Amino acid sequence: MVTKDRSGLDGMTRRGALALGAAALLPRSAGAQAGAQAGGGAVLIMNSGAASLSVIDMATRRETRRIPVLREPHHWALTPDHKELLIGDSSGNELQVLDPRTFAVTRRMPISNPYHLQFSGDGKFFVVAGLARNQIDIYEAGSYKLLKRFPIKSMPSHMDFLPDSSVVFVTLQGTGRIAAIDLRRLEILWDEPCGNAPAGLLVHAGRVLAGNMGGDDVAVLDAKTGKTLRRIRTGKGAHTLFWAPDRKTIWVNNRLDQQSVVVLDAATLDPVRRYRLPGGPDDLEFAPDGNIWFTMRFVHKVAVMDPRSGDFTTIDVGRSPHGIFLNPRAIATA
Amino acid sequence: MIPAFDTAAGWIQETLLLPMLFSLGLIQWEDISFGWALFAVYGAAQVVVTFAVCVPLERWRPVERWPDAQAVVVDVLYTFVSRVGLLPLITYVLFFKLQVELSGALTDMGYVPPTLERIFPFLFGMPVLTFLLYAIILDFGEYWRHRLSHVFRWWYSLHALHHAQRQMTFWSDDRNHLLDDIIGFAWFTCIALLIGVPPMQFPLLVLLLRLIESLSHANARVSYGWLGERLLVSPRFHRAHHGVTAAGEISVNYGAVLPWWDMIFRTADFSREFVQTGDPTAEEELATGGYFTQQWVGAKRMLRDIFSSTPRGAG
Numbered sequence: 227m228v229t230k231d232r233s234g235l236d237g238m239t240r241r242g243a244l245a246l247g248a249a250a251l252l253p254r255s256a257g258a259q260a261g262a263q264a265g266g267g268a269v270l271i272m273n274s275g276a277a278s279l280s281v282i283d284m285a286t287r288r289e290t291r292r293i294p295v296l297r298e299p300h301h302w303a304l305t306p307d308h309k310e311l312l313i314g315d316s317s318g319n320e321l322q323v324l325d326p327r328t329f330a331v332t333r334r335m336p337i338s339n340p341y342h343l344q345f346s347g348d349g350k351f352f353v354v355a356g357l358a359r360n361q362i363d364i365y366e367a368g369s370y371k372l373l374k375r376f377p378i379k380s381m382p383s384h385m386d387f388l389p390d391s392s393v394v395f396v397t398l399q400g401t402g403r404i405a406a407i408d409l410r411r412l413e414i415l416w417d418e419p420c421g422n423a424p425a426g427l428l429v430h431a432g433r434v435l436a437g438n439m440g441g442d443d444v445a446v447l448d449a450k451t452g453k454t455l456r457r458i459r460t461g462k463g464a465h466t467l468f469w470a471p472d473r474k475t476i477w478v479n480n481r482l483d484q485q486s487v488v489v490l491d492a493a494t495l496d497p498v499r500r501y502r503l504p505g506g507p508d509d510l511e512f513a514p515d516g517n518i519w520f521t522m523r524f525v526h527k528v529a530v531m532d533p534r535s536g537d538f539t540t541i542d543v544g545r546s547p548h549g550i551f552l553n554p555r556a557i558a559t560a
Numbered sequence: 561m562i563p564a565f566d567t568a569a570g571w572i573q574e575t576l577l578l579p580m581l582f583s584l585g586l587i588q589w590e591d592i593s594f595g596w597a598l599f600a601v602y603g604a605a606q607v608v609v610t611f612a613v614c615v616p617l618e619r620w621r622p623v624e625r626w627p628d629a630q631a632v633v634v635d636v637l638y639t640f641v642s643r644v645g646l647l648p649l650i651t652y653v654l655f656f657k658l659q660v661e662l663s664g665a666l667t668d669m670g671y672v673p674p675t676l677e678r679i680f681p682f683l684f685g686m687p688v689l690t691f692l693l694y695a696i697i698l699d700f701g702e703y704w705r706h707r708l709s710h711v712f713r714w715w716y717s718l719h720a721l722h723h724a725q726r727q728m729t730f731w732s733d734d735r736n737h738l739l740d741d742i743i744g745f746a747w748f749t750c751i752a753l754l755i756g757v758p759p760m761q762f763p764l765l766v767l768l769l770r771l772i773e774s775l776s777h778a779n780a781r782v783s784y785g786w787l788g789e790r791l792l793v794s795p796r797f798h799r800a801h802h803g804v805t806a807a808g809e810i811s812v813n814y815g816a817v818l819p820w821w822d823m824i825f826r827t828a829d830f831s832r833e834f835v836q837t838g839d840p841t842a843e844e845e846l847a848t849g850g851y852f853t854q855q856w857v858g859a860k861r862m863l864r865d866i867f868s869s870t871p872r873g874a875g
Contacts, residue, residue, distance in 0.1 A: 274591075275594055275595070275598075277687070277758060293685075294684055294685030294687070296675065296677060296684075296758075297758050298758075316660075317656075317659060317660055317663070317758070318663075318675075319663050319664055319666075319667040336667050337667065338664045338667045338668050339660065339664045339667075356664070357591070358656075358657075358660040358664070359660060359661070359664045381588055399588040400588050422585065422587070423587045423588040423590075439587050439588070439590065440582065440585060440587040440588065462582065463578070463582065463587070481578070481590070482578055482579065482582055506574060523594075524570045524571075524573055524574040524594075525567075525570055526563075526566055526567075526570060545566055545594070546594050
């Protein structure tokens with residue numbers, strides 16, 4: 227079912243958007259293509275509470291099929307050659323491997339507690355954060371041979387890498403810290419406090435940005451030392467952070483109270499725009515047509531928002547949708 | 561119906577649980593808070609459904625009428641503690657943690673954690689059928705747990721609290737000694753872990769099985785007919801188990817939901833009509849005492865039996 231909602235744009239922050247220049251604020255193709263008809267491609271949603279993946283046709287915005295998984299799918303990783311899409315089934319302890327173009331299931335691999343997972347930019351490492359088992363596992367990409375396990379307190383959540391792939395940073399949701407792990411020497415460089423229940427994490431210009439879900443801010447840490455440099459107030463339950471395709475803005479989802487999406491200017495890290503988006507926005511993806519797709523955890527829907535107006539429509543999916551993957555990304559780079 | 565429960569659980573998570581977790585500094589648990597909410601919603605719905613079904617039945621065709629039903633009041637307390645209170649939430653969290661630890665450890669050792677879907681791949685993507693199979697296996701486990709609780713004297717001393725009720729109603733299902741409940745939970749959980757029950761299905765399985773068990777305790781002259789009684793445990797069938805002549809070491813009709821196990825292991829008795837319930841060997845406090853008195857007397861009785869030299873003879 228598709229439902230259209232009223233504008234989620236917060237008028238107060240529109241001024242900020244105008245000040246920055248709307249064209250720079252919008253995702254790469256939004257200025258040129260927003261409003262254009264949605265193109266082809268499909269979206270994969272990880273229904274974490276329904277042990278399933280929803281496939282949505284981007285043109286019709288309808289769920290076309292539901293793929294069963296064992297237990298609890300949360301996040302995904304695209305292999306460096308873009309030929310395989312790995313879905314982490316955290317309490318099922320396995321990776322479900324799909325063809326990113328067709329979403330056909332090709333194989334399944336047992337692996338311990340894959341909650342959040344990513345390949346390093348150089349394609350050498352595959353890192354898995356095991357939130358429920360308090361472990362960070364570093365695998366050799368390709369062979370999936372476990373190189374080292376870091377038992378760590380506690381609840382390792384999201385991760386990102388330095389551009390040269392030498393260090394991975396992981397939020398530790400249970401202890402309010404961030405750990406930096408040297409991937410060459412396979413040792414912890416630092417483990418520093420950043421706030422309360424950090425979740426999403428992004429590396430940006432020698433700094434580490436983390437959404438403090440137990441607070442109302444994004445903490446900015448020095449990537450070398452782990453010292454907190456700044457706090458940016460975005461809203462209660464600051465959760466995940468994403469780059470816009472043009473890398474001029476950073477999008478932050480806030481999960482509590484005034485559930486919203488806040489856009490940060492990547493140069494200054496100042497908030498420049500806010501959208502109201504009730505329903506527990508979690509992960510998001512930018513579509514080639516300029517729209518932004520969000521998983522809405524609490525209402526079991528996906529929202530598709532036009533960032534120019536803030537208008538959004540919703541599509542029913544399974545329980546507690548979390549990760550989201552748009553396959554035009556794989557098709558374009560194949 | 562299921563989407564309505566999901567919506568209600570989502571609302572509880574979003575408007576009640578998350579703000580509470582946030583203010584308590586426990587927001588890191590938000591990811592599993594939906595499971596808690598869903599468990600509570602199903603628990604509340606189950607009490608409502610049980611009440612809506614059983615109360616009219618008990619008023620329509622009561623087996624017994626009592627001048628006062630004082631002994632039933634404590635059973636109501638047992639029910640709320642067991643089903644809507646903290647216990648279901650703890651159950652869910654404990655099971656989730658145990659499941660993750662066990663299956664993660666097995667994966668690390670190179671073993672694929674057991675699940676029905678891995679043993680029978682055709683079940684993959686058939687959640688309803690898998691759910692029913694889990695329910696059947698767990699009910700089989702419950703049959704043996706219940707039967708053994710009548711075999712071991714110390715265990716029956718705890719279980720006697722359940723059997724002591726002379727005014728048995730649908731509320732009596734949860735009338736158990738706390739230690740008996742803990743043993744039951746550990747038993748049920750171990751089996752659920754062994755067969756790989758998903759955490760999100762665990763509470764639903766508990767609630768489904770308990771719903772039918774509640775009905776089987778109803779003070780209602782209800783039988784499902786020759787065939788029905790052999791498919792599902794009825795109030796008549798289970799009442800025979802609670803009869804004064806069946807309490808104790810040698811009993812009949814141990815099945816909780818399915819009478820199949822009694823039929824297979826030759827403990828089924830379909831001949832008894834609506835008998836008088838209670839355990840004549842049990843202390844009076846176990847029948848008519850308050851919650852804490854019953855717990856205390858049950859514990860004392862168990863300790864006495866453990867340290868007693870008398871080998872057998874419970875009930």
